[in-house]
Amino acid sequence: MTCTDFRLLAERRAAGFPLKARQEKALERHLAECSTCAAVARFEHNLAAAVREFPAVTPPADFADMVLAQLPDPVAVPEPSLREYWWNLTLGVLAAGAASWALWQKAPSWIPWLTGEKERTQIADILFNAYMSMGEVSLPTMSVVFLALIGLTAWGASALVAGER
Structure with missing residues (x-):
């Protein structure tokens, strides 16, 4: 031990x-x-x-009330507006469109077994730059972007397998 x-x-x-x-x-x-x-x-x-x-200490009966009285008042958080929701949705759709265009321009390069390392690096750079240009984005916007990327990946793979491109 x-x-x-x-x-x-x-x-x-x-x-x-x-x-x-x-x-x-x-x-x-x-x-x-x-x-x-x-x-x-x-x-x-x-x-x-x-x-x-040490003897057991029992707090005063109004101890919780005393502590709560010393806390600052709660701050009201405004509900997100409908305009903000649509703005985030629009940004998400635009980002998905930009990602679609980038993937379409480099269609074979995002399937690793069809291309070399250079093409895979280029598509990774495109997606990284698109992500970095978005800045601080809300969760609904990111979910739209990720769903669009998943959909584009599935659509592009099926199109390449079917020989449409």
């Missing part, structure tokens, strides 16, 4: 948690061999005993 293992088990035992018989034997063996850990065990035991001797 290492000193670290001993300290973990000694803390558990001092806090009143039961240990398995095998763990107790290992603790006792280590205590007999290591004077540093024996001092730590005595300290942990004395500290736990001192804490248990």
Whole structure:
């Protein structure tokens, strides 16, 4: 048993948690061999005993009310407007359109087994630059973009497999 293992088990035992018989034997063996850990065990035991001797403190009946009275008033958060929703949706559709155009321009390159490393890197750069240009975007906008990319991937793969492109 290492000193670290001993300290973990000694803390558990001092806090009143039961240990398995095998763990107790290992603790006792280590205590007999290591004077540093024996001092730590005595300290942990004395500290736990001192804490248990403190009287239980019961808070005043209005303690919760006193704490809540000291908190600042809640801040009203405005509901998102319908205009903001449509703006985010429009941005998402435009981003999906830009991604569609980028994928269409590099159609074979986003299927890794059909192209080399250079083409795969180019399409990754296009998608990364599109993502970075979006800035801070809301969750509805991102979900539209991701759904569009998934749809475009499925459509493009089926078109390439069918030989349409």
